[in-house]
Amino acid sequence: MLIESRPATDPEIDALVTAQQRELREADGGLDGQATVTHDDIRYLVVVAGGRAIACGGIQALDDGTGELKRMYVRPAYRGRGIARQLLAALEELAFRQGHAVVCLETGTYLPAAIGLYTSCGYEPIPVYGEYVSNPYSVCFAKRLRVPA
Structure with missing residues (x-):
């Protein structure tokens, strides 16, 4: 597996x-x-296995210190193998290298597995923000990034 x-x-x-x-x-x-749709200002990472892209996620700058996690996805056949957790860690590293001290994200209340992943990786609930405010199914999370050792 390659990211x-x-x-x-x-x-x-x-x-x-x-x-x-x-x-x-x-x-x-x-x-x-x-x-x-995909946006040119999102920096994407892809997980490749057997020569095929099986997962993706991106970081989009919200401001100088905050990056937003976007389009996190693992193909169904590859779920349950820890791929999303590895991809999330790589995306956090990318955000840190881009100068972001915080990563935030939006997901849906109807996605308990996603919520479980994010909370188990240290993300905490925050108020719904931006374009998501009017969506009653949106929940938002954020994580302060640690300086790598």
Whole structure:
């Protein structure tokens, strides 16, 4: 397994984000209804196994000190193997290298596995922010990054 940086324009990133958005629409029963695309200002990491991209996630700057975790996704066939936890750690390292002291994120109340991952990795609930304020299913979390030893 390899974790590597990829541009937002990478076709495998597009395929993973499309699969993520489809799965989210199914999980929330179509409640959100927002179409999401990749953004050039998101720095993506991809997990590659057997030559195939199986997971992705990105960091987007909210301000000088805060990065937002975006598009975290692991293909269903690869879940339960600790891949999301390894990818999250790599994304936190990327955020730190970009100068962010804090990483925040939004997820849905209908995604208990995601909430469990984030809280078990040290993320704490914060008030809903930005574009998510009007979504009653949004929950937000943040984590202060530690300086690497």
